[in-house]
Amino acid sequence: MGENIHEECGVFGVFADKQFDAANYCYYGLFALQHRGQESCGIVVNDDGVFNAHIDKGIVDDVFTSRVMESFDNGRMAIAHVRYGTKETAGRRDAQPIVVSHHKGNIALCYNGAINNAYELRIEMEESGSMFHTNSEAEIITNVIARERLTSTSTEEAVYRAMDKIKGAYCVVMMSPTKMIAFRDEHGFHPLCYGITDEGVYVVASETCALDAVGAHLIRDVKPGEILVFEKNGVRSLTGHCGKSPRALCIFEYIYLARPDSVIEGCSVHKARRKAGEMLAKIYPVDADVVIGVPDSGLDAAIGYSKESGIPYGIGFVKNKYIGRTFIVPGQHLREDRVKIKLNPISDTVEGKRIVLIDDSIVRGTTSTRIVRMLREAGAKEIHMRVSAPLFVNQCFYGTDIESREALIANRFPKEQIPEIIGVDSLGFLPLENVRDIVVDGDNKGFCTACFDGMNPTDIDQTSKSFKYAKKIKQGDE
Ligand code: SF4
Structure with missing residues (x-):
């Protein structure tokens, strides 16, 4: 269930050589990316250099009412964003895209990831006169680019120079008055792709499912370190930053973060999850009557386990589709039951059965414990849990909000005790040495x-000011 794990954001952008209903494209694109963030969302349309923005807290359906959508004029390009925010940075103030003006024009920018030297960059700019309105790292990136722009001959040159300064994981889509620019960090931590519609509208998105949503055909993934410049004469690729650092695509995109109908760097997410299930069946076989998956990202792996093992696949749970992240539990005594409200077992599938239960991850273990308890109450005879990821041992410094190191079940209890704590008859995690093998194509x-x-692909200095700053912002200690 992705217990306490959240992707930070999804980005989207469209560009054409004539005016079109760019905001509507963004609307559909954001809907497809909603799983990457539900705290806030925003669209900025560029109407011949005039930027019209609507950015607010809430999910796409709530923020972009028909009245709001009608208020957008056509434009030649637009960018858009969905955001997951940590508790103290989830407000409207930190929503994206960011829009700034400088004496060479406007910049609108949105991003997905985490900047490892955010504090150092911000302090350097503040000490030389910059003022910041938000805690958002997108504003820091925007300011670095705006500063470089003052002494560059073009926006893309400013971006190129800014990439030398910004350390960490980032996928960015931005607009100047005349161009849309997309770029990705040198390691390529998070996915970013682009395509084109039959009408000639270029589309950039975090995931291919958003290209599908607007009828765009995938051209390819943006390369790690690449800058793509969408302008009147077509698309230009600047590759000076490519190949400088080892590739480090987030494996957890395939396991949990991305939508199963997306294709990342040549491999279908659905196929990767099925493969994980097949591998679990080979590594941890068990005699059982039915294989069930925890919705949503456990389902594909459950199908894979079932196929490989020959044990029938069953629908074990109904998920309430109408509960969002802002779901409030009225009253402390009901808090324990919130999993039940989101997810309910189908007793016909589980009663009296030996079950293989597939989930995508175990973080603290509390959600798994409740799910297992629900299955027992529904009459399950045996529960054999298989997890399509290795055990978490470390937090993420690259844009995925995982629990603190100390809260992770793997760091609190010996591995042998975990089955008993969760209440299962047996438990198997995808071994670390096999996790890369789920990506079968590409x-x-x-x-x-x-x-x-714990092998961070970049140098992470946990004593650095940026690290302390990120922690302070997360705790709301400003
Ligand atoms: S630490 Fe984990 S969640 Fe973060 S980028 Fe790496 S694989 Fe993805």
């Missing part, structure tokens, strides 16, 4: 697996 075999093995 050429990329360079992955970040740092939350599972």
Whole structure:
């Protein structure tokens, strides 16, 4: 259930050589990316250099009412964003896109990721006169680019120079008055792709499912370190930052973060999850009557386990589709039951059965414990849990909000005790040495697996000011 794990954001952008209903494209694109963030969202349309923005807290459906959508004029380009925010940075103030003006024009920018030297960059700029309105790292990136722009001959040159200064994981889509620019950090931590519609509208998005939503055909993924410039004469690729650092695509995108109908760097997310299930069946076989998955990201792996093992696949739960992240539990005594409200077992599938239960991850273990208890109450005879990821041992420094290191079940209890704590008859995690093998297609075999093995692909200095600053912002201690 992705217990206490959240992707930070999804980005989207459209560009054409004539005016079109760019905001409507963004609306559909954001709907497709809603799983990447539900705290706030925003669209900025560029109407011949005039930027019209609507940015607010809430999910896409609530923020972009028909009245709001009608208020957008056509434009030649637009960018858009969905955001997950930590508790203290979830407000409207930190929503994206960010829009700034400088004496060479306007910039609108949105991003997904985490900047590892955010504090150093911000202090350097503040000490030389910059003022910041938000706690958002997008504002820091925007300011770095705006400053470089003052002494560059073009926006893309400013971006190129800014990339030398910004350390960490980032996928950015931005607009100047005349161009849309998309770029990705040198390691390529998070996915970013682009395509084109039959009408000639270029589309950039965090995931291919958003290209599908607006009828765009995938051209390719943006390369790690690449800058794509969408302008009147077409698309230009600047590759000066490419190949400088080892690739480190987040493996957890395949396991949990991305939508199963997306394709990342040549491999279908659905296929990767099925493969994880097949591998679990080979590594941890068990005699059972039915395989069930925890919705949503456990389902594909459950199908894979069922196929490989020959044990029938069943629908074990109904998920309430109408509960959002802002779901409030009225009253402390009901808090324990919130999992039940989101998810309810189908007794016909589980009663009297030996069950293989597939989930995508275990973080603290509290959600798994409640799910297992629900299955027992529904009459399950045996529960054999298989997890399509290794155990988390580390927090993520690259944009995925995982629990603190201390809260992770792997750091609180010996591995042998975990089945008893969760209440299952047996438990198996996808072994660390096998996790890369779930990506069956595509050429990329360079992955970040740092939350599972602690091997951060970049230097992370936990005593640095940026690290302390990020922690302070997260705790709301401003
Ligand atoms: S640490 Fe984990 S969640 Fe973060 S980028 Fe690496 S694999 Fe993804």
